[in-house]
Amino acid sequence: MSLLGAAHLGASLALRGFARLGKSLSVLDYVELGSSLSVRSFLRFGSALAESTINFGNTHSYAKYVSSPASSIELYVEDNRGLSVTSTGGVLHGTWTSDGAVTTSDRRLKKSIVPLYKALAESANKVAPGSQRPAGTERASAVGWVLRQLRPVSFKFKHGPEGKHSRYGFVAQELQQVLPSVVRGQGDKHLSVVYQDLIALLTLATQVLQDKLNQQEESIAAMMKYMKTLDEKIESLLAKQRQENIEQEKNTLTQHIQELEKKLEYALLKQAHGDKRAMMKPGKDYSDVEPEHIDGWPTAVQV
Incomplete structure (x- = not known):
């Protein structure tokens, strides 16, 4: 059935069984099928129905x-x-709301599975200048280079209801220079970013930071243990030094007291026998005279 103008099939077209309008229904202008089109079973409009x-x-x-x-x-x-x-x-x-989303991630659907840090290092060696490439393929080196190259931004869309809200993310053209595998689109097409792939990158970065934190905690614990050992050694040396100082001071004080005792005894003896000494004639030998001392004082101190 070909219609060059307009076709009006009444207020309603009711088909209780099967209706076939030829092999094709071609409408060049406008077709109106009443206020309602009710089909109880199956409706087929030929092999093709062309309309934009x-x-x-x-x-x-x-x-x-x-x-x-x-x-x-x-x-x-x-x-x-x-x-x-x-x-x-x-x-x-626009903006879509979902109560939940599930992403296919079965190993049986994947191939060429490699650790992310190796893929990052390989990507960096392709896109980065020689002087800026990460050293080796170590996890910390690879992920560190990528994180330093990323530029998080705040932006607003030019069109659509979300244009009044500030959004946070990346510019696809900039991200394409660092991680081309997460950018979709070529030529004049608008570029898109597979943001969910960045979850793995953030996970790897967190793991690297956690490894560094664990190493630092172990180093700090070892340093604290070493400092405690040094503190104990220093305290032992100080205690020993204090004891030696006390003994030395005690010996010095005892020696000083003994010297004072000698001087005092000598002075007392000198005073007690001053007159007798004064009476001794010069040049006379008194070596046979027994020395005298004061009771209670060391006998070694004699006059």
Whole structure:
């Protein structure tokens, strides 16, 4: 059935069984199927139904077929594009809310599995100048280089309801220079970022920082133990030195007291025998005279 103008099939078209409108239904202008189209079983419009836009209720909410640059179907609500579907996937436009999301991650669906730090080092060696490349493929070196190259930014979208809100993230063109594997799109297409892949990067960075923290804690514990040993040795040496000083001071004081005792005894003897000494004649030998001393004083101190 070919219609060059318009076709009105009454106020309603009710099909209780099966209806076939030829092999194809081609509409060049406009077709109106009454106020309602009720199908109780199965409706087939030939082998092809060609139309670029299908409206739902009004002209502001519709599904649109786009043939270029790639075949896709776009869903609009109140003239705002909400969903685009292609043969390889789709795009959600605007802000979507979900009660939960699950991402496929089965090992059986993956290949070429390697540690992330090795992939980062390989990527860095490809995109970084020679002087800025990370040294080796160690975890800390690889992830450290990537983190230093990333530039987190705050921004606002130019269009859409989210344009009034500040967002946080990265600029895809800048991220493409560091981690090209997480950026999608080429040429004049808008670039997109696989943000969920950055979770693995942040996890690796946290692990590296945790390793460094553990090493520092072990070093601090070893230093504290060594300092405690030194403190005990120093305290032992100080105690020994104090004891030696006490003994030395005691000996010095005893020696000094003994010297004072000698001097005092000598002075007392000198005073007690002053007259007798004064009476001794000069030049006379008194070696046979027995020395005298004061009772209670050391006998070694004699006059």
